[in-house]
Amino acid sequence: MKKYIVAVAAFVALLMGTTPAFAGAELGVDAFSRHVWRGQAGPASLSVQPTLDLVSIDSNIGATSVEIWGQIPITRGETEYDFTISQEVAEYGSVNVTSYYYDGPFLESDSHDIEVGVAGSYSGVDLFVGRFVSGDEVKDDTYIQLGYELDGYNFHVGAGDGGYVAEGDSFALVNVGVSVATEGGYGASFIYNPDSETPYFVVSKSW
Secondary structure: OHHHHHHHHHHHHHHOOOOOEEEOOEEEEEEEOOOEEOOEEOOOOOEEEEEEEEEEEEOOOOEEEEEEEEEEEOOOOOOEEEEEEEEEEOOOEEEEEEEEEOOOOOOOHHHEEEEEEEEEEEOOEEEEEEEEEEOOOOOOOEEEEEEEEEOOEEEEEEEEOHHHOOOOOOOEEEEEEEEEEOOOOEEEEEEEEOOOOEEEEEEEEEO
């Protein structure tokens, strides 16, 4: 894992050419009736999901940010902690490196699954492509998602291979859904995984 962190740090250092502007830490907390990620269900439990934006540094090419996200089931199931370094690239989008941690000795690289992702938006369509470059069970797994907002409805469709699908050698649709949110922080999502033929209905509250 260290080599990926070093590579990202070097990349950021090369791109930052002006005096940066720093933003302080920010905390957000979400609660979900169930955790569903890329069409796959987490523990069958209410899930508290805090997000801590540790620092954001604005430069001439865009913001560099460091974030910690957690998935904490209330009654049962394993916790998850994700650590993300994100670099905006002007108006083109962002490059993200995320370390997914579930269990095991925290400082050992084998305890972390590393994903490199690219996100952008064009004509109102959001695009994300992520590929795991480390992790015994997920290495080389790839996920692609498109999203579009229309009159307050957020539609998305995602496809993956490897561990995302029953037949791991080929791509398949695994995440199709729509979500809405109110000004008071309440939200609801209907998600369908065509590969496993499984639907999910999730409600949430954000603070």
